[in-house]
Amino acid sequence: MHSVSIRSLDLHFGAVKVLQNLDLDIFDGEFLVLLGSSGCGKSTLLNCIAGLLDVTDGQIFIKDKNVTWLEPNERGIGMVFQSYALYPQMTVEGNLSFGLRNARMPKAEIAKRVARAAEILQIEPLLKRKPAALSGGQRQRVAIGRALVRDVDVFLFDEPLSNLDAKLRADLRVEIKRLHQNLENTMIYVTHDQVEAMTLADRIAIMKGGQIMQLASPAEIYNRPGNKYVADFIGSPSMNFLEGMLDSGRFTTSGETLDTTAYPFSGSTAHGPATMGVRPEHVATGHEMQSLPIQADVSVELVEPMGSDTLVWTQFAGQTFRFRMDGQAEVAPGDTIRIGIDPAKASFFDQKTELRL
Amino acid sequence: MTSTDARTVEAGNGSRPPNPLLKNLSAKIASVPMALTALVIFLGCTGWTVVHSFTSSKLLPKLDFVGLDQYDRLWSTRRWLVSIENLAIYGICSLIFTLVIGFTLAALLDRKVRFESAFRTIYLYPFALSFIVTGLVWQWLLNPELGIQNVVRSLGWESFSFDPLYNPDIVIFGILIAGLWQGTGLIMVIMLAGLRGIDEDIWKAARVDGIPVWKTYVLVIIPMMRPVFVTALVLITSGIVKIYDLVVAQTSGGPGIASEVPAKYVYDRMFSSQNLGQGFAASTMMLLMVAIILIPWAYLEFGGKKRG
Amino acid sequence: MADVTASTNGNGIPATGLVEGPRGAKPKRTFSRGNIFLYGTLIVVAVYYALPLWVMVVTSLKGMPEIRMGNIFAPPVEITFQPWVKAWAEACTGINCDGLSRGFWNSVRILVPSVVLSIAVASVNGYALSNWKFKGSEVFFTILMLGAFIPYQVMIYPIVILLREMGLYGTLWGLVLVHTIFGMPILTLLFRNYFTSIPMDLFKAARVDGAGFWGIYFRVMVPMALPIFVVAMILQVTGIWNDFLFGVIYTKPEIYPMTVQLNNIVNSVQGVKEYNVNMAATLLTGLVPLTIYFVSGKLFVRGIAAGAVKG
Numbered sequence: 001m002h003s004v005s006i007r008s009l010d011l012h013f014g015a016v017k018v019l020q021n022l023d024l025d026i027f028d029g030e031f032l033v034l035l036g037s038s039g040c041g042k043s044t045l046l047n048c049i050a051g052l053l054d055v056t057d058g059q060i061f062i063k064d065k066n067v068t069w070l071e072p073n074e075r076g077i078g079m080v081f082q083s084y085a086l087y088p089q090m091t092v093e094g095n096l097s098f099g100l101r102n103a104r105m106p107k108a109e110i111a112k113r114v115a116r117a118a119e120i121l122q123i124e125p126l127l128k129r130k131p132a133a134l135s136g137g138q139r140q141r142v143a144i145g146r147a148l149v150r151d152v153d154v155f156l157f158d159e160p161l162s163n164l165d166a167k168l169r170a171d172l173r174v175e176i177k178r179l180h181q182n183l184e185n186t187m188i189y190v191t192h193d194q195v196e197a198m199t200l201a202d203r204i205a206i207m208k209g210g211q212i213m214q215l216a217s218p219a220e221i222y223n224r225p226g227n228k229y230v231a232d233f234i235g236s237p238s239m240n241f242l243e244g245m246l247d248s249g250r251f252t253t254s255g256e257t258l259d260t261t262a263y264p265f266s267g268s269t270a271h272g273p274a275t276m277g278v279r280p281e282h283v284a285t286g287h288e289m290q291s292l293p294i295q296a297d298v299s300v301e302l303v304e305p306m307g308s309d310t311l312v313w314t315q316f317a318g319q320t321f322r323f324r325m326d327g328q329a330e331v332a333p334g335d336t337i338r339i340g341i342d343p344a345k346a347s348f349f350d351q352k353t354e355l356r357l
Numbered sequence: 358m359t360s361t362d363a364r365t366v367e368a369g370n371g372s373r374p375p376n377p378l379l380k381n382l383s384a385k386i387a388s389v390p391m392a393l394t395a396l397v398i399f400l401g402c403t404g405w406t407v408v409h410s411f412t413s414s415k416l417l418p419k420l421d422f423v424g425l426d427q428y429d430r431l432w433s434t435r436r437w438l439v440s441i442e443n444l445a446i447y448g449i450c451s452l453i454f455t456l457v458i459g460f461t462l463a464a465l466l467d468r469k470v471r472f473e474s475a476f477r478t479i480y481l482y483p484f485a486l487s488f489i490v491t492g493l494v495w496q497w498l499l500n501p502e503l504g505i506q507n508v509v510r511s512l513g514w515e516s517f518s519f520d521p522l523y524n525p526d527i528v529i530f531g532i533l534i535a536g537l538w539q540g541t542g543l544i545m546v547i548m549l550a551g552l553r554g555i556d557e558d559i560w561k562a563a564r565v566d567g568i569p570v571w572k573t574y575v576l577v578i579i580p581m582m583r584p585v586f587v588t589a590l591v592l593i594t595s596g597i598v599k600i601y602d603l604v605v606a607q608t609s610g611g612p613g614i615a616s617e618v619p620a621k622y623v624y625d626r627m628f629s630s631q632n633l634g635q636g637f638a639a640s641t642m643m644l645l646m647v648a649i650i651l652i653p654w655a656y657l658e659f660g661g662k663k664r665g
Numbered sequence: 666m667a668d669v670t671a672s673t674n675g676n677g678i679p680a681t682g683l684v685e686g687p688r689g690a691k692p693k694r695t696f697s698r699g700n701i702f703l704y705g706t707l708i709v710v711a712v713y714y715a716l717p718l719w720v721m722v723v724t725s726l727k728g729m730p731e732i733r734m735g736n737i738f739a740p741p742v743e744i745t746f747q748p749w750v751k752a753w754a755e756a757c758t759g760i761n762c763d764g765l766s767r768g769f770w771n772s773v774r775i776l777v778p779s780v781v782l783s784i785a786v787a788s789v790n791g792y793a794l795s796n797w798k799f800k801g802s803e804v805f806f807t808i809l810m811l812g813a814f815i816p817y818q819v820m821i822y823p824i825v826i827l828l829r830e831m832g833l834y835g836t837l838w839g840l841v842l843v844h845t846i847f848g849m850p851i852l853t854l855l856f857r858n859y860f861t862s863i864p865m866d867l868f869k870a871a872r873v874d875g876a877g878f879w880g881i882y883f884r885v886m887v888p889m890a891l892p893i894f895v896v897a898m899i900l901q902v903t904g905i906w907n908d909f910l911f912g913v914i915y916t917k918p919e920i921y922p923m924t925v926q927l928n929n930i931v932n933s934v935q936g937v938k939e940y941n942v943n944m945a946a947t948l949l950t951g952l953v954p955l956t957i958y959f960v961s962g963k964l965f966v967r968g969i970a971a972g973a974v975k976g
Contacts, residue, residue, distance in 0.1 A: 052869045073875030085866035089888035098884075099874030146870070158866070383878030384797035388805065391790040391853065394846050395805045399812030402823035418822070465707055478962065479711045482718070485958035485965070487907035489924045490951040493931050494717045497724065497940060498737070508736050538714065546966055595814050602909040606928055623818040628914065633822065640818040647814055 002064070003028045003186035004049060004154055009058035011041075011048060011210075018044050019210045022058070026188065031180050033197040034190045036207035037233070042190045043158055045207070049188065050156050051075050063153055073099065075154075078147025082159040084139040086131040092142050093127040096149050117148040120179070137168045144179070157189040161196065173199060194234055198222070206230050224347070228354040231277045231347055237311055239277045239347070240321050246274040246348065246357070254318040259293045263343040265357055273351040280311065282345045283323035289340025300335045312337070403644065410637035418633055427638035437639065440617045443529045447618070448597045450533050451540070455593050456586070458537065459544030464574060466545070467552045477549070481542035488539070492606025495535035496522060522608055525615035532607055532616060539603075540596065544589050551585030552578070587654065594650050598643060619643050725749060725945035732940050748941035752949055756942060758929040759918065765946050768926030772906060772953075775837060775922055779844035780901045784894065787849055791856025792882050796868050806853070813850035821914055828915065835917045843911050848904065852897055855968075859893040860886060896968035899961050903954040923950050 004026040011019040018041050026032050034042040047053040049060060051072040059068045067075045086095050093114060100110045118124045121141045131139055140160055147155050157176075161169045177200055180187055191197055197204050198218045205215045206229075214226040225231035231239050244253030248271060249261045258276075284292060298321065302313035309327045313320065314337075323339060325331065348357040413423045431437050462480060466473050483491060498504050501520035509517040521531030555578060563573040579586070601620035608616040619639060627636035720737050725748050727741040754764040761767065794806050824843065825834060833839035863886070871881045887894075912922040921929075927950045931943045958965050 047869070050869070050873060052872060071875075072869075072873045077873065079870065079873045081864075081866035081870060083864045083866045085864060085870035087867065087871070087885055087889075098871070098876070102875040102880065143870075146874070381797050381799045381878075384793045384799055384802075387789045387878065388793050388799075388802060390786045390845075391793075391809065391849065392801075392805050394849050395808035395812065397827075398820060398824065398846055399808050399815060402820040402827075403815055405823040406819050418826070462707075462710065465703055468703060470703065470707065474962075476707050476711055477966075478959070479714050481966070482955065482958055483714060485903055485954040486951045487909065487924050487954070489907075489909050489928050490947050493927070493943065493947045494721055496931075497944060498717060498720060500940075503732060503940070504737055508738060511736065538717065542714070591814075598816055599818075602924075605909070606932070609932060620816065620818050624910075624914075627822055636818075636822065640816065643816040644819045647816060651814055 001028050002026065003030065003062070004188065005061040005064075006045075006049070007059040007061070009045075009048065009060065010056045011044060011053065012056045017210060019048070019055075022210070022212065024205065024212065024215070026186060027202075029184045029186055031177075031187045031189065031200055031202045033201035033204045034188065034207055035192070035194060035197040035204050035233075037192060040207040041210040042192075042207045044210075046156050046158055046188060046190045049154075050077055050079050073102070076152045077154045077156055078150040078152045079156040079158065080140070080143045080147050080160045082162050084131070084143045084163070086139055086142055086146075088131050091128055091130055092123065092134070092145075095131065095142055096127075096145050099146065099150055113149045113151065117145040120148060120182075121145050136164050137172060140164065140172060144176075153186060155185050155187045157187065157191075159190055159192070162191070162193070169193075169196075176200065194236065198234075206233060223345075224356065225277075226356050228275060228277070228349045231349070235279055237280050237322055237324075239279050240316075240319075240323075242276045242278070242317055242319055242321075243351070244274065244276065244317075245272070247271045251276055251348070256296070256317040258341075258343070260343045260346075260348070262293060263346060263348060265348070270348065270357045274357060275349045275351055275354075277347040277349065278321075278341055279345070280322045280324045282342065284340040284342070285323075285325055285329075285337055289338065292340035292342050294341040294343060295338060297336055297338050300331050300333050300337060302333060303331055406637050407641050407644070410634070410641040412634060412637075414633040414637065416631045416633070423634075427634045428642075431635060431638045431642065434635075436614050436617055437619070437622055439614050440619045440622050443616060444597070444600070444618055446529050447533055447536070447600065448594070450530075451536055451597055452590070452593055454533075454537055455541050455544050456589060458541045459589065460548045460579075462541070462545040463548035463552055466549055477546070480545055483539040484542045486539065488602035489606040491535050491539045492532075492603045495531070495538070496607045499531055499534075523612060525612050528608060528612065528616040532604060535607060536600070536603060540593070544593065547585060547589055547592070548582070551582045554585075555581055587658065591651070591654055595647065598647055598650075619646075721944045721948050721951075725752075725941055725948055727941055729939060729941060745941075748939070748945040749949070751939070751942045752930075752946035756930045756946060757936075758921075758926055758933065761918075765923060765926060765930065765949055768921060768923035769949070771916075771920050771926075772923040774920075775840055775844070775912075775916075776902060776905050778838075779841045779848075779905050780898060782841060783845040783848040783852060783901055784897050786845055787852030787897070788856045788887070788890070788894070789882065790849070790853040791858075792860050792886055793878075794853070794857045795860035795863075796881070796886075797878060806857070809850045809853055813854075817847065817910060821910075825914065834915065837916070837920055840911060840915045840920075840922075843915055844901075844905050844908070847911070848901055851900070855897055855900070856890070856893065859890055863889060892964075895961075896964055899957055899965050900968045902957055903965075906953050 002025045004024075006022060006024040009019055009022040010017070022045065024045075034045060036042045044053065048055050049062075051067065051070060051074075055068065059066060061067065062075055062077065072079075087098060090098065096114045096117060097110050100113065114127070115124075118127055121144060123138065123141050123145060126134060126138060126142070131142065134142065140163075143160070160176075161172055164172065173196055176187075176189075180200075189196075189200060201218055203215060203217055204221050206213045206221065208229055214221060214230045216224075216226070221230060221234055225234060228241070232241070242251075242253045244251050246260070249259070251258045251260045251274065253276065260276075289295060296316060298314040298316055300312055300314055304311040304313070305327065307327055310325045310329055310331065311322055312325055312331055313322050315321060316339075331337065349355060350357055409418050409420070410427055411422050411424060412419060413421045413426070466476060470476065499506075499520065499522045501507070501523055506517060506519045509519070521527045521534075559577060559581070560573070563577060568576075599620060600618050601624065604610060604616055604618050604621055610617045610621055620643065623636050623640045623643065626632045626639060716738070723740050724732060724737060726744050726746070728743065728745050728747070731742060752764060753766050753769075755762060756764045794802055824846075828834040828839045828842070831839075833842065867885065868881065871885050876884065906922075907924060908922065909924045909928065912925045916922070916925075927946050930946055
């Protein structure tokens with residue numbers, strides 16, 4: 001059963017087409033992350049689901065009910081915002097109960113729900129405080145609580161952790177994940193942070209220009225990116241790209257010819273102009289590389305030590321190439337290192353369509 | 358169940374089925390006073406006056422069109438010409454002095470001055486006063502027998518002469534002094550806000566580069582404050598055109614007609630001498646003056662960028 | 666160059682021979698030439714601005730003989746409050762000789778409803794314009810903003826006709842309506858800018874919580890906007906109190922506001938000029954806005970700056 005379904009959704013702001021013919025089905029209890037750089041339409045899509053923006057065309061279903069024209073509060077959703085959006089003049093308790101009071105719910109029921117949400121989020125001691133007296137993390141907890149008390153099927157998160165500092169972000173990330181495991185609600189989560197996306201999501205939808213580029217599990221997106229944009233977007237440091245020609249199991253780039261027979265091409269015959277993508281962490285050195293079909297000697301240009309590992313900048317086949325080494329490895333600019341690449345872990349893209357081959 | 362085609366919604370604020378008119382109904386009802394003011398008063402009344410300026414209305418408005426007769430008469434009336442001349446002199450001087458004094462005071466106060474708020478309070482308090490109060494105070498200060506002139510003479514400078522309110526040639530400067538006294542504080546505050554809005558790092562960079570303070574102001578700060586200057590300019594000019602109360606209180610347009618201004622001409626024609634047609638024509642001219650100042654500004658400010 | 670190498674010994678302590686020379690806090694001269702110029706200018710200008718207020722006060726406390734004798738800047742030799750009493754309770758306008766008190770109370774009666782009504786209308790306008798845009802709302806706003814620049818003289822006569830048709834011409838409520846209308850552009854702008862600066866997320870959250878137009882206005886927006894309401898109040902109280910033109914056009918002599926009555930008292934051609942009474946009357950009229958100004962201080966500045974800079 002689908003929790004949220006979106007059918008050929010269009011949203012135009014005047015002449016600007018923010019969302020175009022978008023389809024998306026979200027399963028019951030799924031944690032779906034909408035990921036993309038700013039302006040890709042991910043927040044817009046979330047606002048459409050929430051009913052905060054009127055769609056130009058298409059339909060939205062929540063729990064198999066057409067909610068396209070319903071008001072936000074009639075849709076059975078709860079929403080958490082980036083800026084917390086707590087009502088500053090109300091106490092935490094007032095913030096949590098505002099929606100329920102608007103719905104004219106009996107006082108006893110309101111108190112029960114507020115108490116339960118406060119318990120789940122461990123904010124009971126804060127109930128009488130105003131938002132101004134809370135820390136960033138506490139505020140975001142209250143914001144989550146506001147969605148929680150509504151007792152809804154679908155939670156919408158609009159970049160909820162972006163305003164927090166790095167450590168708090170990591171803590172709250174885990175908490176949201178735990179919350180999802182306990183509640184088993186459907187959650188739709190918008191972010192531009194790929195770490196958040198990878199760690200939280202059951203499935204990730206990567207968006208660009210108002211369209212979904214790929215919708216798949218985090219592992220699939222990381223290992224088998226559907227197109228060059230996704231490949232470039234996911235992974236830090238990002239993937240190396242080598243431009244060249246594919247011809248019957250061989251990839252020729254700037255004079256170097258690489259053996260690609262180990263790569264699982266989806267089509268039967270792959271030839272023509274192509275881009276080879278290699279993740280920096282998939283480049284082997286030392287004894288690991290000896291068994292790999294592609295090997296080369298490269299000269300180190302720049303070294304970026306990061307503690308746990310070290311990023312090395314070189315030239316390969318006349319193009320900039322980065323790879324990752326162990327943090328303890330001793331390398332200096334000028335050194336020559338022999339590297340190995342496993343074509344099975346690489347990705348090939350058609351140069352014209354940029355789709356995975 | 359629901360057809361989704363052929364629905365158009367613009368910029369998230371447009372109509373939405375089932376009934377586009379009922380969407381945002383409360384907001385629309387709440388906006389009725391604003392809509393009425395905009396349409397009936399600002400558009401309607403202005404249009405009404407412009408139309409009636411082409412009629413021969415005297416005691417009562419009537420739609421008896423006489424072309425540009427009222428304007429011909431207006432521009433051959435000495436009192437109107439004096440009004441326009443006064444407005445021009447007052448306007449140009451007021452603009453220059455207000456901007457220069459306002460900016461200088463703001464720049465001085467921005468030099469991390471002690472008792473800054475005390476100074477600022479003193480410079481700004483005249484702005485809180487009514488033009489009537491300002492006019493009457495300066496009428497008293499400029500009183501030739503008992504005011505400043507008398508004080509200076511009694512100090513020994515017997516030939517000292519400073520009686521602008523009684524000298525038709527310079528009466529407008531008497532009004533200007535009062536006007537500046539009241540208005541410069543506002544411009545100072547706006548300029549000060551502008552100066553405070555400038556990134557501290559600009560000053561640090563200028564210090565590292567060894568640029569003298571005055572040069573930093575002229576070459577870096579003032580160009581950066583262009584929007585503030587434009588705002589100040591618009592504010593001052595729209596205030597200048599409206600000048601009325603100050604003249605009424607300080608000189609009543611005298612001596613003779615030496616300190617008449619257009620706004621006073623309009624009022625007197627409409628409500629004292631029952632010559633509505635002249636009043637309408639004169640007020641339309643005032644509207645035209647504002648338009649001449651405003652349109653280039655609006656073009657520069659908003660012409661380039663479109664709503665996005 | 667040799668100094669550089671010798672400047673520190675192994676412990677990083679300056680080597681001997683270099684201890685003299687600048688060290689520690691740079692000495693500041695309080696009476697540098699720049700400072701004298703700076704404070705000199707500021708003080709001279711302050712005196713220029715303060716002088717009229719001083720003259721008003723001292724003149725209003727002198728008797729007429731003393732005024733005729735002496736220097737307008739001199740403090741009173743013999744302080745008398747008679748001019749204040751006379752200005753408040755006895756000064757004549759036309760045939761009425763009950764002083765400025767009448768104008769004062771008229772102004773209060775005009776002020777209170779005008780301020781309440783204009784702020785109520787404008788705050789709702791600003792709220793609707795920033796959060797509930799509908800087709801045409803921006804057009805109205807643009808007209809409103811342009812309207813702020815139209816000289817009042819262009820609109821005053823048709824408004825007389827409109828008010829007469831409504832039976833409000835010459836009445837207090839007619840003037841209240843006029844103040845509400847002409848206060849609308851600046852106040853609407855003030856509130857619109859303020860409400861626009863409130864994060865959109867808050868408004869969205871309230872909608873998800875099921876609050877409607879008025880619910881969000883009264884329960885979320887108004888409680889947050891209290892400072893801007895105070896600013897608007899300051900703006901309106903001083904503006905309406907100081908108004909002269911509308912008072913003279915749209916009211917009758919019995920309900921003339923204080924400014925109009927003041928002008929009539931001081932500029933009346935009959936009788937002997939009593940400068941001390943005139944100055945007392947002038948001060949009395951200026952007292953309300955001055956009090957607001959000196960009490961509210963920063964908020965007053967914020968009001969005019971917010972209204973002006975963003976406009």
